[in-house]
Amino acid sequence: MRILLTGSNGFLGQKFCEKLSEYPKINAVLGISKSENRNPYLHENTFQQLDLMNFEALETVISNFQPTHILHTAAITAVETCEEKPDLAQKINVDLSVHIAKIAQQKNIHYTFLSTDFVFDGLHGPYQETDEVNATNNYGRTKIDAEKLISASNPESAILRTILVYGAIPDKNRSNLALWAKKQLENGAAIKVVSDQWRMPTWVDDLADACYSAMQKQASGIFHISGNEMMSILEAVEVIADTWKLDKSLINPISAGEIGQATNRPLKTGFILDKAEQTLNYKPTPFIVSLQKIEEQLKKYNS
Template sequence: MKTILVTGSNGLLGQKITSQFLVGKQFKLVATSRGVNRFPEHDGYIYAEMDILDAENVKAVVGLYKPDAIIHTAALTNVDTCEAEQELAYQLNVEAVKTLVDICEVYNIQLVHLSTDFIFDGANGPYDELAAPNPLSYYGKTKLLAEEIIRNSTCRWAILRTIIVYGIVRDLSRSNIVLWAKNALEKGEPINVVDDQWRTPTLAEDLADCCLLAVEKNAYGVYNASGKDMMRIVELVYRVADFWGLDKSPITEISSASLNQTAKRPVRTGFILDKAMTELGYNPHSFEEGLQLLDEQLKAIKL
């Protein structure tokens, strides 16, 4: 039975991987993150505190458990924070990957790494795995640098690129666009939403499933792992409103330029998923199916 070590296990994706693991249990799981374990169930797997920025700490934890695969979910993903705090972004998104690559080469560990659509400029989306990257933001640049480090390594690696991950866990450290839109519209708060960016949003359960499939299949190479429904971001918010029967009048459509955000965003990304579906058996939910699952989980949390 393979042992998987997950970084960033307290995050949304990390917790979903733990949850999926506890249902299937095809592997042994070592969940790692900074601080105490935030996943509600503590039985059936190992939790170890690990600071991804402390190379010696990482080497000690990995050396202790000797996993067959590492799923690396930890990263600084706030695009504007990366632009403003570039040194921190480099440490978390590039240096931490160098550390993991070195360790994976020593111990012959498969590395499954999460990347992003923001390595592209958005001029020609949706993208396949062979499309030429051209990041517009420092976040995108750090994620592309990490990809290049991994591609040049001698370990077995799989890079999973994803887009706008949404979902819910009991102890969620940061929101996501679906929860933000739902909560704001339920309160009748006015919200401004861009009408000139296109994405294929990703249910966290689907991405967790793809991570585990990559380990199960011993995948090698780059795979797109997002949702399958392409939409404008404002359409995403309208569909959230429609699903929960919420008033859409507080929504104001605006252009990206009017937001004056610190970091530039690509206009149209989205992914072609054929490779992951064919080679890994990846089968993402539709957006409305994802909202249905989210609704059931929200009701269970409130019970």
Template sequence: MDKLKQTILITGANGFLGQKLMEKLVNMQHYRVIATSKSENRNFIREGYTYRSCNFTDSAALRSLLEEVHPDHIIHTAAMSSVEACENDPALCEKVNIEAVYQLGKYCAQYDKHLVHLSTDFVFDGKEGPYKEDHKTNPCNAYGKSKAASETRLLSTTCRTAILRTILVYGVNGDPKRSNLVLWAKAQLENNNRINVVSDQWRMPTFVNDLANACILAIEKEATGVYHISGEEMMSVLDAVYYIADFWQLDRSLINPIRAVDIGQENNRPRKTGFILDKAKTDLGYAPTPFIESLREIEQQFSFYNK
């Protein structure tokens, strides 16, 4: 084995961000990449890394994996991210979103390794967005509460960690089962299906390529602290879908604006989040892609994934 290469462990490697990270990291010759998820490998890229299945709710299995791999860096993307799932199974939510993060933090503190942990705009209540990193958290749902708690537990380990909060991640990768706002809206409108889209929730959507780049920048700079990573344009979810429809020349009349209260999201989703990105730009060199430009990149990527 090449002793000069640093080992990076990607958790949640079957997930949306995890797969995008794999694509980028396997082409970086100075890293040895280890990928892990609970299930079998679903990555579009099949070579250039080692894959290990691991159930992160099993602390012994997690510790065994860490002792086997001895990563220099961990990018922890694995999470239970459904608001409803976290509400319905709080015990599992705690194991996945809090306890596993704490275990990773303890390992990194013990061996002086570096950890990038993914968090969310849902740690805020959406009443004062856009937010800086030091704004007081006040989550309004179980998912947000678990991610806020994960940040606190992780920092208590005193490990070297960069916590990257992000917002409404979108884009395309090679997994046909993976969807997001852009792919969902595009597919529904192309099939002439009417869609209900919330008009009174505002976000700064994040291009998955940008988020993956931010994770790698955090690794390369061995950054520590909290960083806000998102797009730079504030828009309602409805406006985002209108952009998507217009870009692919799809029928806007199929889009039905609704309010958060109409679908029971008035109180359990933040109304307006958004991030102030100055710290990430200055410290990491983060450069978000404009929303329309990202749609052009997605269109080009469809051919790469045979979509």
């Protein structure tokens, strides 16, 4: 397996490269990102700085590297950015993703694309892959459009939807729910946490494993990848506080409406994981266990 990885500086991109030693069938990886390499697991001969919107340069890189698989993690995932810059969101999340899918189809390269629970409106969660999509924000709409166009132009693609990804990598500039809550509470800072949105948070290590499995098995179609425990974001943060023995009195519940998220975020998502468990041998790590492993990882990164 020769993997071309877009978004190699990103959270999932860095984690995937960190775990390469666990993925025995991969013999080459080339990471590409618009900015300079920040991935500690990639080096001069395994990274190329590239603006993915330069389609001609992208096709040259693909022709030269000759990947067997493309893992496309690059995206604009910030909901507010997608609302404020719809043209950019369209170009990155839809046009680019579909362009790569078409190249992969032409060159017989397996394609894995990352999507989101935000394709759903949150009124009927948890969801299975065949449930009707209906996004409440432009980010979700761009992912719906990309999914449909990718499925049409490259039916052999694997589309992995995921939820509220958290975890640890050496890059301290990349934060997420678990590390943000831990850091704020350790510093004695009061935090406001939404109490009326429900999710099944996804450990980034599990998501990286699912990506490898989808590629290694040449999987096609849509797969739901997340944890298997439904919890409010408030409940998740309380477990995080308990794990690190932090002061829960600093956690202040707040409603989605109070921070302007009543209509532009789904209320309750969550996934039914049967398809991923059966087809990809996906086994989500229990939330508490993942937090304990994150503690071990943070010690290793800081040593």
